[in-house]
Amino acid sequence: MDVVLLSRIQFAVAAGFHFIFPPLTFGITLIILVLETLYLKSDEEIYKTISSFLIKILGLIFVIGTATGIVLEFSFGTNWAQYSRLVGDIFGAPLAAEGILAFFLESVFLGVLLFGRNRVSRKVYWLSAFLVFFGAHLSGFWIIIANSWMQTPAGYAMEGGRAVLTDFYAAVFNPSTVIRYLHTMLAGWITGSLFLAGLAAWYLLNKHHESFSKILLKISLIIFIFSALAQFVSGHSSSVQVTKTQPEKMAAFEALWNTMEGAPLALFGIPVESEQKTYLEISIPKMLSLLAYFDPNAKVLGLNEFKPDERPPVLLPYASYHVMIALGSLFALLAAVGALMLFRGTAYTARWFHVALIAAIPLPHLANEFGWIAAEVGRQPWAVYRVLRTADAVSVVVPAWQVLFSLIMFSLIYVLLFVVFIAILLKIVKKGPGAAEAY
Amino acid sequence: METLAFLQTSWYVIVGILLAGYAILDGFDLGAGSLLPFLAKDDEEKLAVFNSIWPFWDGNEVWLITGGAALFAAFPHAYATVFSGFYLALMLVLFALIFRAVSMEFWYYDEKRRGLWSAAFTVGSLLPSLLYGVALGNVIVGVPLAASMDFTGNFFTLLRPYPLAIGLLGLSAVLMQGVTFIAMKTDGTVQKRALDLFGGIWILFIVTLLLSFAATVIYMPESLTSPLVWASAAVVVVAWLLCRRFTAGGRMGLSFGMSSLIFAGLWGIVGATHFPNLVKATGEAALNITMYNASSGVKTLTVMLGIALIGLPVVIIYTAFVYRVFRGKVMTSK
Numbered sequence: 001m002d003v004v005l006l007s008r009i010q011f012a013v014a015a016g017f018h019f020i021f022p023p024l025t026f027g028i029t030l031i032i033l034v035l036e037t038l039y040l041k042s043d044e045e046i047y048k049t050i051s052s053f054l055i056k057i058l059g060l061i062f063v064i065g066t067a068t069g070i071v072l073e074f075s076f077g078t079n080w081a082q083y084s085r086l087v088g089d090i091f092g093a094p095l096a097a098e099g100i101l102a103f104f105l106e107s108v109f110l111g112v113l114l115f116g117r118n119r120v121s122r123k124v125y126w127l128s129a130f131l132v133f134f135g136a137h138l139s140g141f142w143i144i145i146a147n148s149w150m151q152t153p154a155g156y157a158m159e160g161g162r163a164v165l166t167d168f169y170a171a172v173f174n175p176s177t178v179i180r181y182l183h184t185m186l187a188g189w190i191t192g193s194l195f196l197a198g199l200a201a202w203y204l205l206n207k208h209h210e211s212f213s214k215i216l217l218k219i220s221l222i223i224f225i226f227s228a229l230a231q232f233v234s235g236h237s238s239s240v241q242v243t244k245t246q247p248e249k250m251a252a253f254e255a256l257w258n259t260m261e262g263a264p265l266a267l268f269g270i271p272v273e274s275e276q277k278t279y280l281e282i283s284i285p286k287m288l289s290l291l292a293y294f295d296p297n298a299k300v301l302g303l304n305e306f307k308p309d310e311r312p313p314v315l316l317p318y319a320s321y322h323v324m325i326a327l328g329s330l331f332a333l334l335a336a337v338g339a340l341m342l343f344r345g346t347a348y349t350a351r352w353f354h355v356a357l358i359a360a361i362p363l364p365h366l367a368n369e370f371g372w373i374a375a376e377v378g379r380q381p382w383a384v385y386r387v388l389r390t391a392d393a394v395s396v397v398v399p400a401w402q403v404l405f406s407l408i409m410f411s412l413i414y415v416l417l418f419v420v421f422i423a424i425l426l427k428i429v430k431k432g433p434g435a436a437e438a439y
Numbered sequence: 440m441e442t443l444a445f446l447q448t449s450w451y452v453i454v455g456i457l458l459a460g461y462a463i464l465d466g467f468d469l470g471a472g473s474l475l476p477f478l479a480k481d482d483e484e485k486l487a488v489f490n491s492i493w494p495f496w497d498g499n500e501v502w503l504i505t506g507g508a509a510l511f512a513a514f515p516h517a518y519a520t521v522f523s524g525f526y527l528a529l530m531l532v533l534f535a536l537i538f539r540a541v542s543m544e545f546w547y548y549d550e551k552r553r554g555l556w557s558a559a560f561t562v563g564s565l566l567p568s569l570l571y572g573v574a575l576g577n578v579i580v581g582v583p584l585a586a587s588m589d590f591t592g593n594f595f596t597l598l599r600p601y602p603l604a605i606g607l608l609g610l611s612a613v614l615m616q617g618v619t620f621i622a623m624k625t626d627g628t629v630q631k632r633a634l635d636l637f638g639g640i641w642i643l644f645i646v647t648l649l650l651s652f653a654a655t656v657i658y659m660p661e662s663l664t665s666p667l668v669w670a671s672a673a674v675v676v677v678a679w680l681l682c683r684r685f686t687a688g689g690r691m692g693l694s695f696g697m698s699s700l701i702f703a704g705l706w707g708i709v710g711a712t713h714f715p716n717l718v719k720a721t722g723e724a725a726l727n728i729t730m731y732n733a734s735s736g737v738k739t740l741t742v743m744l745g746i747a748l749i750g751l752p753v754v755i756i757y758t759a760f761v762y763r764v765f766r767g768k769v770m771t772s773k
């Protein structure tokens with residue numbers, strides 16, 4: 001098998017599995033911070049009980065996130081050595097900044113959150129919760145900078161085939177950084193808050209820990225409602241930005257084969273690349289032009305505008321992008337329903353609502369994974385958009401059989417981790433809040 | 440000194456500090472993990488060992504993550520050569536680190552398979568502790584490199600006598616860290632076991648140090664002319680002697696401090712021997728990957744130096760604060 005394809009699959013497996021965990025961390029650290037703030041202000045034990053329970057779950061999520069994150073950092077050297085040589089001047093910097101400025105903060109103070117409740121003052125404990133929240137979100141910021149630079153590179157010059165940094169600020173705040181950062185963090189808040197709302201709903205459904213669950217449900221739902229609605233706006237600006245900065249990616253997302261004025265928005269279809277045709281297409285006329293340029297007759301570039309060897313594949317980005325949007329719309333609907341239920345006070349009693357929340361727990365993860373697939377596959381054939389091809393980024397000294405071996409090993413290990421993670425998570429949930437601390 | 444050379448030297452030192460920091464700090468939890476079957480026989484004792492390292496190990500591992508990322512940012516060619524060239528060895532390290540990271544947590548909750556998870560923790564600690572030194576030994580003594588800076592050897596190239604000797608030295612230094620840390624943090628049976636193990640590990644260390652010395656005489660005698668190497672070696676030996684003294688006197692904090700100083704001294708030897716090289720080439724010195732031909736440009740090195748000079752002191756301050764928060768013995772019922 002081809003070493004480029006194997007390395008791509010390995011990166012997809014490693015990144016896809018890793019990304020189950022960071023979004024949960026973003027959402028859960030936010031909710032822990034809210035609870036610790038309420039506890040500090042009101043002095044009510046119940047907030048402490050809830051927070052301590054969530055911190056235990058966070059600890060489990062965090063170790064798997066760390067363990068699988070190292071794999072990603074190392075993989076730029078192990079599997080993508082040419083990438084490291086050719087763009088390392090720029091790409092290494094945000095990863096190093098992440099370590100120095102963010103990941104240390106998050107990891108060191110997580111130690112205090114997990115084991116230090118009785119060893120520090122309440123204010124220092126609150127500060128630790130804040131620093132873990134802040135470190136997690138800052139960490140995400142540097143990682144999104146690194147990835148956004150691959151999407152919309154800026155602040156560099158090519159010298160002898162290598163990209164060299166010329167403007168740090170321009171590289172950090174490249175055209176897609178801020179929009180993609182907000183999009184990713186909101187995705188994390190949706191993932192984490194829906195996870196905890198589902199957890200609270202599960203207890204309510206089983207009539208366990210009721211006062212605990214009502215508070216947790218309320219806080220999680222409020223954050224979920226805000227995030228899911230805000231994500232609608234953020235998702236839209238993300239699409240507008242892709243249309244402007246990576247037009248062939250948007251053309252693939254929408255299977256827009258030819259450039260046209262008044263381009264339609266695809267809702268469903270089966271694009272077939274070899275025929276340049278989309279079967280069973282359902283679309284809204286002129287809507288893509290309207291959404292992207294606020295003008296129903298605006299011109300949107302189609303795939304044929306680009307050289308055949310510079311076009312992304314269509315089917316996978318198209319399908320992933322549309323599934324992500326469908327899920328995002330579902331979250332907005334669920335948020336609206338949740339807001340209504342919360343307003344009427346039926347959110348704590350309606351069993352069908354609790355069942356829906358529990359069933360929704362895995363959905364944000366699917367949306368996250370499909371979003372990344374759309375973003376990354378839609379950038380192909382480039383590793384760094386119009387700078388470095390993926391095929392030229394791979395390590396030259398690593399033979400295919402070694403990548404195949406590591407790919408098989410990672411897949412087996414990750415399946416094992418996932419099974420054990422779910423089993424332990426269920427065990428912690430069944431045991432419920434208030435169980436003994438480890439330290 | 441011209442600007443670029445100054446920046447390259449600064450980054451050489453920073454990467455060295457980060458990796459040495461990793462060795463010293465994660466060293467104690469890697470060591471405790473490697474020695475777990477000898478330190479703890481039942482669940483309660485294992486819990487005491489885990490409790491000693493639980494609040495720290497995650498932060499300790501960030502030294503590796505940051506060290507790797509700093510190497511990537513400052514010297515991308517060295518990062519690319521080592522990580523792709525040592526592919527299979529690094530994959531073994533990664534598999535081990537993954538299991539190690541999750542196994543304490545899994546051990547705690549998955550009561551039915553505690554034997555499995557504590558074994559995973561031990562193997563996951565032992566394997567990297569050995570392989571780090573092997574990798575370091577290779578870049579110091581030299582590996583076959585092409586003009587493109589790519590590694591041209593194979594997995595077995597890595598297993599030559601010199602790197603293996605350095606691997607054993609690194610492992611024994613890690614075991615010293617582990618045993619002195621556990622003796623400092625615990626009491627009762629676990630502490631007694633740690634103290635019983637100390638003597639053997641203390642001897643083991645000097646044996647592996649002499650072995651590395653012999654390997655150096657054979658394979659790279661030129662490094663023995665540097666006075667800085669001898670000065671660092673003197674620090675190592677004095678710290679090694681004091682470590683036993685403090686342990687015998689029951690002053691385990693100082694004993695752990697001396698063990699850490701041994702590790703710092705070893706890194707001093709590495710720096711004195713190896714500077715300004717990052718990856719030496721076998722045979723031809725012109726092919727060496729050095730801080731001069733492997734680095735990023737002035738702009739990147741400058742911006743990142745600013746971030747490191749502001750960020751790292753802050754990291755050290757709050758890390759010290761958190762270590763203070765968790766000072767003293769862990770709670771054990773025995």
